[in-house]
Structure formats: structure tokens, C-alpha cells
Amino acid sequence: MSHNDLTRRDFVIAGGVATVASAASNQVVYGAIGTGAQGTYLLRHMAGLQGCRCAAVCDTDDANLKKGAAAAGTNPRVYKDYRELLGRKDIDAVVIATPLSTHFPITRDALAAGKHVFCEPPLVFKPEEVHALRALAEERPKQAIQTGLQRRYSKFYQVARTMVAKGLIGNVTHIAAQWHRNPGWLIPPDPASERSRFWMIFREYSAGLAGELGSHQLDVAGWMFNAQPEFVIGMGGQEFIRDGRDIYDNIQLLYRYRRGQKLSYSAISTNQHLPLFGGTRAECGETIMGTGGTIEITLGSDQEPCIALWYYEPRPPVVTRGANYQEPPVIGGATLGSMGNGRRGFPLLLEKDQFHDGESFLGRELKYARRWLYSKGVTLPEEDRNPVDVQMESFFDCCRTGDTPKADVDVGLANSTAVILSNLAMEQERRVYFNEMEKMGLGA
Numbered sequence: 001m002s003h004n005d006l007t008r009r010d011f012v013i014a015g016g017v018a019t020v021a022s023a024a025s026n027q028v029v030y031g032a033i034g035t036g037a038q039g040t041y042l043l044r045h046m047a048g049l050q051g052c053r054c055a056a057v058c059d060t061d062d063a064n065l066k067k068g069a070a071a072a073g074t075n076p077r078v079y080k081d082y083r084e085l086l087g088r089k090d091i092d093a094v095v096i097a098t099p100l101s102t103h104f105p106i107t108r109d110a111l112a113a114g115k116h117v118f119c120e121p122p123l124v125f126k127p128e129e130v131h132a133l134r135a136l137a138e139e140r141p142k143q144a145i146q147t148g149l150q151r152r153y154s155k156f157y158q159v160a161r162t163m164v165a166k167g168l169i170g171n172v173t174h175i176a177a178q179w180h181r182n183p184g185w186l187i188p189p190d191p192a193s194e195r196s197r198f199w200m201i202f203r204e205y206s207a208g209l210a211g212e213l214g215s216h217q218l219d220v221a222g223w224m225f226n227a228q229p230e231f232v233i234g235m236g237g238q239e240f241i242r243d244g245r246d247i248y249d250n251i252q253l254l255y256r257y258r259r260g261q262k263l264s265y266s267a268i269s270t271n272q273h274l275p276l277f278g279g280t281r282a283e284c285g286e287t288i289m290g291t292g293g294t295i296e297i298t299l300g301s302d303q304e305p306c307i308a309l310w311y312y313e314p315r316p317p318v319v320t321r322g323a324n325y326q327e328p329p330v331i332g333g334a335t336l337g338s339m340g341n342g343r344r345g346f347p348l349l350l351e352k353d354q355f356h357d358g359e360s361f362l363g364r365e366l367k368y369a370r371r372w373l374y375s376k377g378v379t380l381p382e383e384d385r386n387p388v389d390v391q392m393e394s395f396f397d398c399c400r401t402g403d404t405p406k407a408d409v410d411v412g413l414a415n416s417t418a419v420i421l422s423n424l425a426m427e428q429e430r431r432v433y434f435n436e437m438e439k440m441g442l443g444a
Helices: 008-025 037-046 062-072 082-086 100-112 127-139 155-165 208-212 214-225 361-375 387-401 409-428 434-438
Strands: 028-033 052-058 077-079 093-096 116-119 145-147 172-180 231-237 250-256 262-268 284-290 293-298 307-312
Touching: 028 037, 028 082, 028 387, 037 052, 037 062, 037 093, 037 387, 052 062, 052 082, 062 077, 077 082, 082 100, 093 100, 093 387, 100 116, 100 127, 116 387, 127 409, 145 387, 145 409, 155 214, 155 284, 155 293, 155 307, 172 214, 208 214, 208 250, 208 409, 214 250, 214 262, 214 284, 214 409, 231 409, 250 409, 409 434
Parallel strands: 028 052, 028 093, 052 077, 093 116, 116 145, 172 262
Antiparallel strands: 172 284, 231 250, 250 262, 284 293, 293 307
8 A cells, every 4th residue: 555545534544443443352453663773672572561462563774674573573564654554454553763853743643543652752853743742632632642751660760759759858959860871872984874874863853862861861850840840051062972963962951940949961972980879880860869868760771670779868966066066177178077978878669578467477577588688788679570561561551441641742742842942952052941832833
């Protein structure tokens, strides 16, 4: 079938039939659009899930198509034009992992075809797409739209959010986040000859470091603060990597939130050190700082699972100026006594390590044993499942039940807004207010 034969009406009819078919079989049949590195990674994870089946894969690159089909493990039909995939009546949902510049048009067409949509972040690329997708989502409330912000599906991040919400680390005032790589994206000597293949380093396709990396951690900050920023300032440059790219190779951003909270964000391509967890992890992580404590957390990878530690803030001693009072020593103009002492980090405990009424003696003893091992640093708690598996399973559940995803369209559009305005702040070298998005992309 040629894509020229597929009309908007065909999409809607096909989508309506697919929804009925899904309800009847209780299995979500999906197509994967974009089978490069990330798309193939998702396909490998989805291949191990129950209640879903890959029927089709689509990519413009033959090698990617072959890898994607193999990762799916279901002998899917292959396509080079995503519109042909969307025209299939048996497909209920699509998983989009294409270059950022194509996220909105593919999502728009998928919604018009009646499909549920999972899309890698950022959800959209341009200001006008923020407004357009919001309107489309309001028109189609029964179709799931989920953004691939997998930290929201991590038990550790959920525990951290609960601790913040309950005030267990006091009033959270600052978050510091980084994603540092060395050397960053490995690109051949002449990427300009294949711009669409190495799209992440060109502004016509990509939002650069703020989008491809920072989007995940900007979402963490908004989630923990339970707010979006008021404004952002920042600095970026293309100063250390000379390979034809036109995105920045290093960025530094600072955000202010409504109650004065701050997020500082750094992404560089010349060093991967992570000053968390005693230097045992590299590249990316977040530090959530409250008046009563601090949480260090990182999502990790398939090989290095998510970990999180919390540190308590000691209460300042009550100082009385009695007869034996002595001023603390001063070295180099700094009062030495004000530097304080370091604290050991304690692991965040997941549900499996919590005590409950009615559990067996053996069960409690096993929990005590694990907690003892945690306290000695012999081992750390680990999530039972990879958050990537959890997020994809949750997406397919939402397709079946009509539930709202944790990383829904509102979360995705807020995240896209943060990325767009962050790049604007660096490019225009000014303070950019988030309410500017209300008028951006709407025309004259």
C-alpha cells in the first residue's frame, strides 16, 4: 500500500477497528517506529513482557530495520514509511523512537489513526507543537499518550518523591543534576555527509544536550518540586568537540521555581566523573537537598541498577557563651567550626524491606538481615525490575484500561517546554520566563 493511498479518514477508521480488536483479545498489538539504538533497546525490553506483541517495525535505514525486527523476536512486518504501518487495522499502539524533529508529526498522525502513543522524550520539538499536541490530546482522551521518562517508573525515585512530599528531608530548596560524558556521542569524521543518521548533533533535528540528556533530569526536578520553573538562565558553547556539529558540546543551566527553589543542571562532553556515591558511578545523577537531609540518586543502566542514598542534616548545636566559651579557629578567612562533619549515606528502603503486621518470623528475620547488610555497606537495595520494563508494561496496561500514564501528555509537554526554553535562554543569553510559552508559536 502506498502512503499516498492513506488518508486521514483511513487512519480514523483503522484506529477504531484496532481499539475494538484490542478489547476483544486483551493483548496490545504494537508497531515500533524508529529502530535505531533507542528503538532497538526498547524492543529488546518489550520482547520479555506479557500482554503485548510487536506486529511491525519501521525505519528508513535497512540496517536499523534488520536489528529492530530481530530484537522484537516476533517476525514483524517491516516498513520504511510509518504511514503504511499506521494504516494497519490490527495495530493498537505505536512506540516512537525517531529523531526529535519527527516526534510531533508521527504522534499527530498516530493519534489521527486511532492509535495509543508511547514517544521518547522530548515529546515535541517546537513551541507550536506544544499547543497543537495539547489540543489533539484534549480531543482524544481515550487514547493513551505516554512519554519515555522512565525515572517516574523507578521504585527508588518514587520513594524519593514520597520522602520529599512527606517532608522527611525537610523543605527541599535545591536540586543539582548532571549528565557528563567523555567523549559523549561518538561521531565519524564527516557526519555532515549523513546528517539524518547522526541527527542528534544537528539543530535542525535535535534539541542537543538539553533535550537528549537533560529532559530526563528536568522532569525529576519538576516532579520533586511539584512545580514548573518560573525562569531559566544558562550558558552553552561549542568549544571542545570539532566534528561538524552545530549543537553545544557543554551546557550549564540554572532554574528558579515558584518558592525560590533552584535547580542547577550541567551536561558536558569532556569528563564523566559523578561526585556521588563515593565515585562508584559515573555520568548522571541527581542530588536533592532539603533542610533536613539530602538524597543522592541515579537511574543507572541495565548493567548498573538504580541506587539511592539519603543523608540526614544534623541539628545545629545550641551555643551558650559561658565562662569556658572559645571562638572556633579561623583558617584562611573561614571559620573552621562551621565546616561541620561528613555523614554516611543510608540506603532508601523499598517496600520489600519494610516491616508489616502479620508477616512471618522468617520474613522479618530476612528483612533484619538485609538491613544489617545495607548498614554495613556490604550490599545495597535493588529494584525488582528494570524501570524500562515497568514503564513499557504500564503503557500497555493504560492502552487496555484507559488509565492515565504517570508520564502523561501533560508531563511530556511540560518537559518539552523546559527543553525549548532552556535552549532559548542559552542562544539569546537572557533570562527566559516560562510563561513566554503561552504566546510562542501561535503566530501573529
